[in-house]
Amino acid sequence: AQSVTQLGSHVSVSEGALVLxxxxxxxxxxxxxxxxxxxxxQGLQLLLKYTSAATLVKxxxxxxxxxxxxxxxxxxxxxxxxxxxxxxxxxxxxENNNDMRFGAGTRLTVKP
Amino acid sequence: DAxxxxxxxxxxxxxxxxxxxxxxxxxxxxxxxxxxxxxxxGLQLIYYSFDVKDINKGEISDGxxxxxxxxxxxxxxxxxxxxxxxxLYFCATKRQLIGSPLHFGNGTRLTVT
Numbered sequence: 001a002q003s004v005t006q007l008g009s010h011v012s013v014s015e016g017a018l019v020l021x022x023x024x025x026x027x028x029x030x031x032x033x034x035x036x037x038x039x040x041x042q043g044l045q046l047l048l049k050y051t052s053a054a055t056l057v058k059x060x061x062x063x064x065x066x067x068x069x070x071x072x073x074x075x076x077x078x079x080x081x082x083x084x085x086x087x088x089x090x091x092x093x094x095e096n097n098n099d100m101r102f103g104a105g106t107r108l109t110v111k112p
Numbered sequence: 113d114a115x116x117x118x119x120x121x122x123x124x125x126x127x128x129x130x131x132x133x134x135x136x137x138x139x140x141x142x143x144x145x146x147x148x149x150x151x152x153x154g155l156q157l158i159y160y161s162f163d164v165k166d167i168n169k170g171e172i173s174d175g176x177x178x179x180x181x182x183x184x185x186x187x188x189x190x191x192x193x194x195x196x197x198x199x200l201y202f203c204a205t206k207r208q209l210i211g212s213p214l215h216f217g218n219g220t221r222l223t224v225t
Contacts, residue, residue, distance in 0.1 A: 032211040043202055043216035051211040097210040102154040
């Protein structure tokens with residue numbers, strides 16, 4: 001069965017620092033993996049997705065994620081945090097074409 | 113203009129009342145979903161639909177029902193609301209193509225008192 005674990009419900013970084021949000025997945029077949037961002041009072045927006053074409057995936061707003069099969073991980077990174085990156089981030093997995101399972105989310109705070 | 117529109121945006125209701133949340137989309141997607149978001153739990157799938165005649169239960173369907181009135185419309189009902197159904201509800205759509213992402217509405221914040 002598919003599932004996602006996001007390590008750390010809250011992450012705080014300084015502006016300009018590296019952002020690293022961790023995601024580990026469980027799937028019985030090669031998965032499709034996604035990162036979404038949620039700003040206050042809004043729905044979830046797609047940041048990036050992994051669909052087996054390349055292990056390093058680049059997304060919007062300077063974010064990227066690397067698929068590591070041996071570690072069953074899909075961590076999200078950004079070299080330099082900006083104040084506008086403050087939001088909640090969700091990792092999600094889909095191993096079929098029916099549904100998508102989400103992690104519990106990581107709230108990112110960016111300090112000036 | 114929003115591609116996935118949810119109404120209402122906010123709703124306060126009393127225990128035992130019937131309530132309907134509505135979702136419409138202009139994306140032309142066949143698949144539609146209802147998720148519930150609670151702090152610390154992420155999103156949990158309530159129901160999903162592949163077309164008007166294909167409705168499926170998700171992880172937490174108890175206490176909820178849905179209706180797919182047309183390809184573009186998918187409503188969620190709480191027949192008799194209870195306080196632990198207080199949450200943020202999201203509708204989402206998806207193309208049939210495997211690996212396609214979900215596209216979300218802006219959510220409905222429901223409070224049951």
